[in-house]
Amino acid sequence: MVSRVIPVDDFDLVIFGGTGDLARRKILPGLFRRFCAGQMPADARIIGAARSEMDSDGFRTLVRDAIIEFGGDDLSSRRELPDFLLQLHYVTTDARGDGGWKELAAQMRSGVVRAFYLSVGPGLFADIAERLTSFGLADAASRIVVEKPFGRDLETARALNHDLAKHFDESQIYRIDHYLGKETVQNLMAVRFGNILFEPLWNSQYIDHIQITVAETVGVGGRGGYYDKSGAMRDMVQNHLMQLLCLIAMEPPSKFDPDAVRDEKLKVIRALDDVETHHIVRGQYSAHGDMKSYRQDVENERSFTESFIALKLQLSNWRWAGTPFYLRTGKRMKARSSEITVVFKDPPHSIFGDEGGQHHNELSIQLQPNEGMTLDVTIKEPGPGGMRLVDVPLDMTFADALGPEADDVPDAYERLIMDVIRGNQTLFMRGDEVEAAWSWTDPLIEKWQARSDVPKPYDIGSNGPEDALMLMHRDGRRWRDIKG
Structure with missing residues (x-):
C-alpha cells in the first residue's frame, strides 16, 4: 500500500x-x-x-x-x-x-x-x-x-459567532476541534458508510448501548485558572465528546460534503433529550501521596468544579430510541485513553445453553494512544470438552495493519490545517452546531448549580467515582476497562 x-x-x-x-x-x-x-x-x-x-x-x-x-x-x-x-x-x-x-x-x-x-x-x-x-x-x-473554547455558554457563543460574522462569511470560518482530525475518527465514517456489514446493524434493534470514554492521566497542570471556571463539562463534553457522539449517531449524509455532514451532526444534537439528575455523575480527584488534589492544583479549597463527569444520554429519533449512550471523561484517571465502544445486543436465543456463557459483540474504536479498531467476535474455544465459547478480537491497530506507513499518518493538527488551505470544512464545526451544543449543555449546568451539587471524590489512578460505576450497574451494564 x-x-x-x-x-x-x-x-x-x-x-x-x-x-x-x-x-x-x-x-x-x-x-x-x-x-x-x-x-x-x-x-x-x-x-x-x-x-x-x-x-x-x-x-x-x-x-x-x-x-x-x-x-x-x-x-x-x-x-x-x-x-x-x-x-x-x-x-x-x-x-x-x-x-x-x-x-x-x-x-x-x-x-x-x-x-x-x-x-x-x-x-x-x-x-x-x-x-x-x-x-x-x-x-x-x-x-x-x-x-476552542467557543464561548462558555450559549450567550457568549452567540456573541463570538456574531463578532466573526461581521467580517467573515460562515464559509470562511474554521472552528477547529483536533479530535475530528484523528485518523480513527474519520475512519469511523468510512466504517459506517463504506461497509454494508455495519450500517444495517447501526440502530437500536441491534445495538444495546454505546460508550464514549476520554480519560487523561494528567491533572489540570498550568490551566488551573481557566479550568476551574470551566470544568469537564465545558472543557470536554460540550465539544470533543459531543462531536464524537454526533459522528457515531448521525444519519448517512447524502454525500461526503461539508454542509451535508454537518447538517446530520446538527440533527443529532437537536435530538438529545434532557438528562435526568440521577444520570449525571460529577467528580473531583483527591490527593494521593505526593500528588495534589484537584483543589490544591487550582488553589481553590472551596471549588465545586468537576474534573470528571459521566452521563447517560438518550436520543429521541427513529434510529436510536431506547438505546442509551454513556459518556465519561476525567483527569488523573487510570490510563490515558480515548475510545468509543459499540456494544451489540445478544442473540435472541442461545442454542448453547449454560455452556455458552455470556458473550456479545463489541466494536471498539481507539482514538488514542494507539489508533485502531477491534471487533470482538465469539468463537469456539479450541480443544476437546464440549462447546465452550470464547470472545476473540479481530484487530485493526493501524501500526500493525499498515506497517511503516502508519508512521506517516498525519497528526490531527497537520490534517486540519491542510484542510483549511484546501477550503474543506467537513471536519470543522459550524456556528449553529456550536450554539445547539450550548443550548443542550447550559440547562444541565444550571441544574447542578441550582442544587449546589458537590462533586464526588475519586482516587488518582482510578476509573472515577464509585457513582459512575453505579450509573452503568443500575442498568445491568459495565464500563469497558480503561487501557492505555
Whole structure:
C-alpha cells in the first residue's frame, strides 16, 4: 500500500499567537511534518504574529528549538529543517492596537490562499477579525481558524459567532476541534458508510448501548485558572465528546460534503433529550501521596468544579430510541485513553445453553494512544470438552495493519490545517452546531448549580467515582476497562 500525499495550493498562513504553547507544541511541528512529506509548496510562507519583540531570525530559532523539543527524534534530525525555516517570517503585532498591522499587510502576497490561525484566547477573536479586514489583510477568499473554547455558554457563543460574522462569511470560518482530525475518527465514517456489514446493524434493534470514554492521566497542570471556571463539562463534553457522539449517531449524509455532514451532526444534537439528575455523575480527584488534589492544583479549597463527569444520554429519533449512550471523561484517571465502544445486543436465543456463557459483540474504536479498531467476535474455544465459547478480537491497530506507513499518518493538527488551505470544512464545526451544543449543555449546568451539587471524590489512578460505576450497574451494564 503506497501513501498518496496531495500537495495543496500555494498559501500564506499567519499564526496569531505564533510564539505560544500550542503553536510551539503542535502547529509548527505539524507544519514541518507536512513540509517533509512534500505537501507544502516551495513558496508557501508561514508568518508568526504576536506581541513578543523579535525579528524573523529570532522566530526561526524559536521554531527550530520547538521542533527539536516537541517534534521527536524523527523531526529534530531531518535534513529538511533549514529549508523549512527559510519559509518562516515574523511580525510583532498588537492584537488590540494598530502596531504591526501595516507591516503584516505588506508581508502578504496576492494570488495565493490566505489563512489566519487565531491561536489566542477567544477574547481576542473580535479584535483580530476586525483588524484583518480594516487593514486589508483578508478578502472574500480568506480563511480564519479559531480555537476552542467557543464561548462558555450559549450567550457568549452567540456573541463570538456574531463578532466573526461581521467580517467573515460562515464559509470562511474554521472552528477547529483536533479530535475530528484523528485518523480513527474519520475512519469511523468510512466504517459506517463504506461497509454494508455495519450500517444495517447501526440502530437500536441491534445495538444495546454505546460508550464514549476520554480519560487523561494528567491533572489540570498550568490551566488551573481557566479550568476551574470551566470544568469537564465545558472543557470536554460540550465539544470533543459531543462531536464524537454526533459522528457515531448521525444519519448517512447524502454525500461526503461539508454542509451535508454537518447538517446530520446538527440533527443529532437537536435530538438529545434532557438528562435526568440521577444520570449525571460529577467528580473531583483527591490527593494521593505526593500528588495534589484537584483543589490544591487550582488553589481553590472551596471549588465545586468537576474534573470528571459521566452521563447517560438518550436520543429521541427513529434510529436510536431506547438505546442509551454513556459518556465519561476525567483527569488523573487510570490510563490515558480515548475510545468509543459499540456494544451489540445478544442473540435472541442461545442454542448453547449454560455452556455458552455470556458473550456479545463489541466494536471498539481507539482514538488514542494507539489508533485502531477491534471487533470482538465469539468463537469456539479450541480443544476437546464440549462447546465452550470464547470472545476473540479481530484487530485493526493501524501500526500493525499498515506497517511503516502508519508512521506517516498525519497528526490531527497537520490534517486540519491542510484542510483549511484546501477550503474543506467537513471536519470543522459550524456556528449553529456550536450554539445547539450550548443550548443542550447550559440547562444541565444550571441544574447542578441550582442544587449546589458537590462533586464526588475519586482516587488518582482510578476509573472515577464509585457513582459512575453505579450509573452503568443500575442498568445491568459495565464500563469497558480503561487501557492505555
